[in-house]
Amino acid sequence: MNPFHEHQSLLSRRHFFGKTAAGAGVAALGSLLDQDLVAADDPFQPKGVMKEFHQPPKAKRVIYLFQSGAPSQQDLFDPKPMLNKHFGEELGDHIEMTQRVTGMTAGQSSFPMAGSIYQFNKHGESGTEISELLPHIGSIADDICLVRSMHTEAINHDPAITFFQTGHQLPGRPSIGSWLSYGLGSANDNLPTFVAMASRGTGRPSCQPLYDRLWGSAFIPTQHAGVKFMGTGDPVLYLKNPAGFDAKARRRMLDDLAELNEQKLEDFGDPEINTRIQSYEMAYRMQTSVPELTDISDEPEHVLEMYGPDVKTRGTYAYNCLMARRMAERDVRFIQLYHMGWDQHSNLQVQLPGQCRDADQASAALVKDLKQRGMLDDTLVVWGGEFGRTSYCQGKLTRESYGRDHHPRCFSMWMAGGGIRPGMTYGSTDEYCYNIVENPVHVHDLHATMLHQMGINHEKLTYRFQGRYFRLTDVHGHVVKDILAPASMG
């Protein structure tokens, strides 16, 4: 039993004593229609508030590669030759500009169109057009589904990232991973269910920060919060034994602790004491399982090479991608990466190549690595930022130098594996990359789709707080059926 999920608060003791835990967000039960992906004895069977999947799952786990700061779609995923053709001309002369702008460009008297200085090439059988800055992602074009029609509501980083990670712009809602943890429970007994990792971009080392709330659990009990894997120090806070206190000393300490706590349990009968004993044992197991996880000496050189030269350096994106794969192998359900620095307001031509160097090879390597292990089919990989960028230039536009402000109305993301249709491009934007012209996908839709692939009906996984039944998708969200692979990937 995993004490992360063996229920801890007093409320859950009802369950412990054989009563049904009524009330708090009991999801309506559906029948398990498809036993193929997750067999009855599979560790991925739901063990959270859900005891059965709402519908057959297509993915056992999610790896979300969040590109914080908002990568420029015009320079990476969504080629717009018209911006080059009309280079420097006023965007407003070509399209009605109704989107509000941020305070950073609100004072600009001119909004000149900035064409990308990067070439786009067609890749694979699908012929997906991807920027020369992302050759490795180009090489997996036939494995990914590129969505060019994402849109969101927020225009500043903090509300926008919070929206993407919790379904709401303001703090106070649980993150995606904590919803999954709460719904499905843990699939392993020595690692957390939900892990978050961050890396700093070399393209723009000074960038907007991240916040605890992005992997927090808000009103859902704390054991469902993401466990932050650190880039320095102990990978998990307070993991290592104190100096001068070795494993033997630790074992002895825990044995005597258990003995004393059991005496207390006998005397007082409070079942919380038993949970505490279990928690200490899980903590002890983590002291072994986490170093095993982070010890990459068992990785063959050719695998390390796939991820690129940074892979051995802790705190880099490449390292975190490799960790993500190792966690996926160890049945961590939700693995959240953040790569910071994608906020190219100026000097895009200097910063963006740096960001792409960090992220291109390792992102592609992760997909390839999962695929060669047969894990891509049941692992959903998601790649993207919190909004898009403007087609007009922020600040002074020259042929060599430009920057782009925030644009929430359209941007690109991609997904791979986990029952998502490979080799597909979905949705499109107008020729100035201002509006979506077909198949818009909202943040809530993405969330609904992610949950759907995990076997969860986003309308049924709820948590009652302040009298309301909260959902990740609030009262919105549609599963984007068009991008689901036609047949079960088994």
Next chain:
Amino acid sequence: MKFLWTVALLSSPALLLAETKIDFNRDIRPILSDKCFFCHGPDAKNQKSDFRLDSEANAIADLGGYAGITPGDLEKSELHWRIRVEEDDVDYMPPLDSNRTLSEAEKDLLDAWILQGAEYDTHWAFKKPIRLDPPKISAKNEKWVQNPIDEFIAAKLEEEGLSPSTRATHETLVRRASLALTGLQPTPEESTQAADYAKWCDQLLNSTDYAERQTLRWLDSARYADTDGYQNDGERSNWPWRDWVIQAFHENKPFDEFTIEQLAGDMLPEADNEQILASAFNRNHRQNSEGGALAEEFFIENVIDRVETTSTVWLGLTMGCSRCHDHKYDPISQREFYQFFAYFNNTGEKGIGKGPSANPVLATHSPLTKPSPSQQAELDAAVAETKKAQASLNQRLKTWSNGIAAAARKDSGHWTPAKTETAKVIKGGQLIAEPEGSYLFQGDNGLTNVEYRIALASNSSPITALRLDALTHPAFGKPRQLARSVNGNFVLTEIEFFATRSGKGKPEKILIKGASASYQQDGYPIDNTIDGNPKSGWAVSGKDVRAESVSAFFTLEEPIVLERKGTLEVRLKHQSKFADHNIGRFRIMTTDQENPDVRDTVGLSPKILSAIKVPENKRSQGQQKTLRDYYTTIDEPLLKARKKVAALNRKLDALGVGKAPVMVMREKEGEPTPAYLLDRGLYDQPDTSEALPRGVPEALFVGESEDMPQDRLELAQWIVAPDNPLTSRVIVNRVWRDYFGTGLVKTVEDFGSQGEPPSNPHLLDWLAVEFVESGWDLKALHQLILSSATFQQSSKVTPKLVAADPENRFLARGPRMRLDGFSIRDTALHAAGLLDERVGGPPVKPYQPEGLWNDVAGRSSIRYELDSGNDLFRKSLYTYWKRAVNPPRQIIFDSSGREMCNVTINRTNTPLQALVLMNDETFIEAARHIAARSLTEKPSNNEADRLGYLYELVTARKITTIQLETLTKNLTFFREHFASKPESAETFLKIGSTPRNESLDPIEHAAHTAVAHLVLNLDESITLE
């Protein structure tokens, strides 16, 4: 079909139930609210159906031959049919896709209610509480009773077939009361002295520990933090408000005053500083300073935060749900939400910007850490000195300008701004031309190794010397403001001159005879710029520096003459390792004088020089101002006086008794800012057709007064008016929760329709009325609970008790709950004798894992600077609270993130918590001190005594024989363990910043430390029981 149902009903439990009287608020409203209101409730505008079950009139209205409910008649009640029809029928309610289902028992209750006449009732929490006499109870329980609380509890227990537990031991009670009131445990001496439980409780209530503990709870509700939140999450200094709260709890300020001052202290007649300070309660919200954030948007967010916080903390309502549409469950319309909003939107705030300057702001002392009278007198004297210097400034200005005018006319007039051909940056930015021949650097952040190349054009006269003015800019870092670095300082490592005399050919390096500067930093003299060593440089930081231009002068070996197309290139190199330490703004000037006098005119801009050259009586007003403004920055007596004030203020800040800017409320004068209904709650969708009058939701306005509160002050008074149905209940409920783990109303955050009805409604109302009639006396309320037999029960759990009441809602046993992260750390430090008990002052930074902030911070320069000395051991209440990265110990133990108001308490039990207690140096260091205390403070040389003392220090309990056995075993093991690895013992004992008692044998000390650490990890050490 109908007939069949009627037959079926004959045996239905509804008929059986019909014999007991249904209570609408207890039995029916929770069902209707949870299962029906979402589509048939108060938010009529956004529902598919017009049919409403929240209103009696609507429920029984004739719908054309039938009615939703026909009181007393199931057959004629559509509600009955709809819930009883087959699930697959289209009429079935609640619909299958609603995620809501009615249990059979609930259906029976609804039927029984209809049969009994379907009486509606006002929601219990919106009716004024009435104090009923305590119920009659059995004679046996009479003996158990200590005060009226117990009579209500006993009656409930009798109803449930339970009986109260025995009284806990005196030792347990002394500890329980201490932890509940102060978050600390009694010391062994205190335990011995606390022979009288009631007296001990009084002693606790009068301690500052009590005030600090109550404050901690209040900070969560008030979303207090030491940073602004949002993207930038910069530092703010609202901590004097936190000290105001401590003082208020310590003085036992009546809760109604406590409320009024925090909600509207600024509006009280002749409000004093402390009353204004109190109003910071509603400025503890997050504050956005993200580049590009829109002021209107975040102004709205701030005001809405106040509405949500105020309504949660005092009224127990989820008013935030009416931001976008009428409340789905409670009678609060969207319009009423924005009428309530109108009390809080009139401070003239901007909505964006950094906290410390987000007006209205009050620079104030903490009420707890004011300067001493002598410190204050010293400061006052220094301020008076400044005023004196200012008064006599004109005379000195005259002397100075007259004295320097001659020099300026004769010598200094020769410095002319150089004409530039080109100004380039090698890598990473550009130089922007500005007026008066100056240049501003623009480029990326975080740069090092920046080089400027400025090509000067010929001006036909020979150049004997060059002058470099580094100029200030308000956007640069304080105090220097000469570069974009953190402190506005720069390091110029080399300056080089290359001449192309004729404009053609290879540039020729020009030799420099000497250099001087108007200011140079210790260890960074100007000569470093001409020593050919890229590792040395000229910098201008130092003690007491301010934003001020500095100049450097470079005399050439030989005067140089440029031909018409000739150029002189100046290279400024910044090769130090410090980021952004390149001169941010500068000007280059040249002279043709043989021996240029550089002393008097240093730092004078051409503008000043030209003004000074004008005879005194002919200067324009602008020129006079230019000179006065400049002279104010160099006048010795004034600078000296100001320096003294600054130094004194710094000293006071360092002592924690200085003033700090606190964000407060201050009502704007004149016409109030209009409030509009915002469509879907969006800031840019106001319905400007009607400016809404201020008002509280009609359903809550149940008192005798006919007038709605007109402003924020009246609102505050209404909130604590005896008529208010909610405030007193909400507050006593939270106090109750702090003692028993769960409130009488479990949903402490929601007293609305979706909240849980009170487990003991008459007790709740009795306490609420008692609280108001006592004069809102919080300490009296605490005394009442502490002195109840209910609180004094043993918290032992039997399987029978758990089965009957797993959550202990009926209170047939005492409370047992894990301590919070604050208390866990504080009790450990206290046991170790490390806890610093100073009260109030700026926040502190105790141990936290390295790199925690850096991992996710926006700038790699953001560092957590660990405090030293006693500041490492202050109560957790004072730990610096960064919103983006919360103190890890607290958050791991379920604290709220302080981003928004939170009144609920979670208690989980996770492996991450175990890791904190196992490995955080805080607990190892504490264990070391506890071990040392056990080895030195007991005169007896008996090992059992020592272990018993050690155990008592940590747990405030006497050790049992069986525990002693285990600890002895453990000690023996670690004694051998460390004896075989003495170096491990040494290392282990080095953990933490405090020195070890070297007189103790390291092996013994380490072994006892291990035992103490084991005891700190015990379930009973971290549990209130």
